[in-house]
Amino acid sequence: MRRLRTAMTLAALVLAVWAVWVLEGARAGIDITDLRVGPTPVTRMTDGSGGPPVVIAHGFAGSRQMMQGYALTLAQAGYTVYTFDFEGHGRHPQPMRGDVGAIDGTTRLLMAQVQEVIGAARQGDMPVALLGHSMATDILVRVAAEAEGTGPVVLLSAFSKAITADHPEDMLLITGAWEPGLTGFARDALRMVEPDVRMGETVTGGGVRRKAMLAPAAEHVAILHSRVGRAAALDWLNGYYEIETDGAVPPTGWALLALLAAITVLFVPVAGLAKRQVTEGGRLRAGGLAIVTLGPAVVAPVVAVALQVTVLPVLVANYLMVHLALYGVIQGALLVWLKGWPARPAPLAAGLLAGWAILVFGLALDRYGANFWPTSGRLGIIAVLCVGAIPFMLADSWLAMGAPLWQRVVARLVFLGSLGLAVALDYEGLFFLMMIAPVIVLFYLTFGVMGRATAKASGAVSAGLGLGLALAWALGVSFPLFSA
Numbered sequence: 001m002r003r004l005r006t007a008m009t010l011a012a013l014v015l016a017v018w019a020v021w022v023l024e025g026a027r028a029g030i031d032i033t034d035l036r037v038g039p040t041p042v043t044r045m046t047d048g049s050g051g052p053p054v055v056i057a058h059g060f061a062g063s064r065q066m067m068q069g070y071a072l073t074l075a076q077a078g079y080t081v082y083t084f085d086f087e088g089h090g091r092h093p094q095p096m097r098g099d100v101g102a103i104d105g106t107t108r109l110l111m112a113q114v115q116e117v118i119g120a121a122r123q124g125d126m127p128v129a130l131l132g133h134s135m136a137t138d139i140l141v142r143v144a145a146e147a148e149g150t151g152p153v154v155l156l157s158a159f160s161k162a163i164t165a166d167h168p169e170d171m172l173l174i175t176g177a178w179e180p181g182l183t184g185f186a187r188d189a190l191r192m193v194e195p196d197v198r199m200g201e202t203v204t205g206g207g208v209r210r211k212a213m214l215a216p217a218a219e220h221v222a223i224l225h226s227r228v229g230r231a232a233a234l235d236w237l238n239g240y241y242e243i244e245t246d247g248a249v250p251p252t253g254w255a256l257l258a259l260l261a262a263i264t265v266l267f268v269p270v271a272g273l274a275k276r277q278v279t280e281g282g283r284l285r286a287g288g289l290a291i292v293t294l295g296p297a298v299v300a301p302v303v304a305v306a307l308q309v310t311v312l313p314v315l316v317a318n319y320l321m322v323h324l325a326l327y328g329v330i331q332g333a334l335l336v337w338l339k340g341w342p343a344r345p346a347p348l349a350a351g352l353l354a355g356w357a358i359l360v361f362g363l364a365l366d367r368y369g370a371n372f373w374p375t376s377g378r379l380g381i382i383a384v385l386c387v388g389a390i391p392f393m394l395a396d397s398w399l400a401m402g403a404p405l406w407q408r409v410v411a412r413l414v415f416l417g418s419l420g421l422a423v424a425l426d427y428e429g430l431f432f433l434m435m436i437a438p439v440i441v442l443f444y445l446t447f448g449v450m451g452r453a454t455a456k457a458s459g460a461v462s463a464g465l466g467l468g469l470a471l472a473w474a475l476g477v478s479f480p481l482f483s484a
Contacts, residue, residue, distance in 0.1 A: 016259055022251060023255050023259065037084070040116065041085045057132040077245040079237065088480035131153075132156065141158075152172070256368050292335055297421070313483055320388065321387060323419070398464065447471070450466075
């Protein structure tokens with residue numbers, strides 16, 4: 001067993017070195033400068049050649065870092081790239097505002113923000129290219145209709161009612177092959193120009209150049225690192241600006257996944273630094289598992305929806321904080337009844353887990369994948385989210401302690417089901433809560449594995465405390481700030 005662990009640690013180290021080599025190689029030779037356009041945080045990327053300007057916009061709950069796969073590819077090809085954080089996202093200090101359901105509400109405010117960045121990106125009379133993902137696609141299409149001096153438009157996972165047969169004039173749509181609903185929209189946008197055209201074909205006519213294509217083996221997030229998608233975007237812009245480039249598109253998506261997986265595995269020997277004698281609690285039978293999962297899964301959403309707490313300026317975070325707290329308290333009480341009290345915590349173990357999750361894993365993610373570092377205004381939000389996240393993770397860790405894999409999987413699926421019940425009870429108010437499912441799954445695949453290593457070494461409470469802080473942090477930095 002010790003040899004196996006040593007081999008896994010060495011393999012993780014090799015994997016981490018390769019991943020960093022690929023990710024840093026994608027940045028090599030590029031001048032990356034952070035600046036401000038008004039209150040908007042902007043990152044400029046250039047190889048110094050002064051190539052055509054490109055403004056890149058992220059999707060809902062995204063950040064500048066999430067778009068760097070495309071940004072670095074274009075910068076390496078000679079383009080001058082500007083990425084930025086929308087209001088309420090990433091490190092933007094101001095929350096989103098207005099009516100999210102009205103074109104003249106939040107959309108109009110975000111359009112004005114994009115136009116300010118376009119103004120900062122202009123280089124004489126050269127048209128500014130626009131590239132955006134998801135939510136940003138509608139905003140960019142509308143901006144292109146109003147702003148002077150915009151050029152080609154590249155849309156990832158697009159949906160916009162503002163697209164017509166003749167606008168945008170020059171547009172590439174890239175949709176993930178695993179996004180069936182959006183695939184139909186892209187095909188329809190292409191056929192506005194020529195009814196019989198197929199996906200992957202380019203149509204021209206009447207001053208319009210348009211293409212819609214699929215990025216293989218990609219869904220709504222993987223498309224951001226699709227090598228096929230990035231190569232197609234570069235080729236499309238090259239065609240517009242009549243530029244020839246010769247450069248490979250690095251596998252940054254695989255490298256990022258490899259780095260995060262390696263960091264997760266490398267925590268196992270770190271957890272052993274706080275090892276102590278731990279007695280596992282008794283395992284639950286199927287009946288007991290049903291009681292400790294279904295009970296809080298039903299009660300928590302019903303009570304939380306009725307309470308209508310409004311403390312945090314973050315979409316659905318108020319509800320989520322209450323839901324997590326109720327779920328954790330109810331489940332914890334039932335577990336104590338069935339399994340008895342867990343062992344006392346080891347502060348060093350909890351600190352090692354939280355520190356590794358936030359400082360090592362988190363900073364790697366922040367540099368290469370997505371914003372994970374809070375603005376000062378979000379620190380208070382993280383503190384309040386701890387009120388729900390810590391009780392929830394304490395109960396979850398105690399439930400998982402000594403439980404077989406199938407019980408751990410069932411418990412997490414039931415929790416996701418309870419969030420689905422909450423959305424069903426208040427669809428209009430909690431619609432955005434559905435976004436939490438991928439975050440929770442990713443959390444368990446990474447931080448959850450670290451927590452299990454801590455629980456084995458130092459007990460469930462130590463793991464629960466560390467994971468509670470990590471969960472509050474992850475939620476606090478990822479959900480958009482919003483002010484009506």
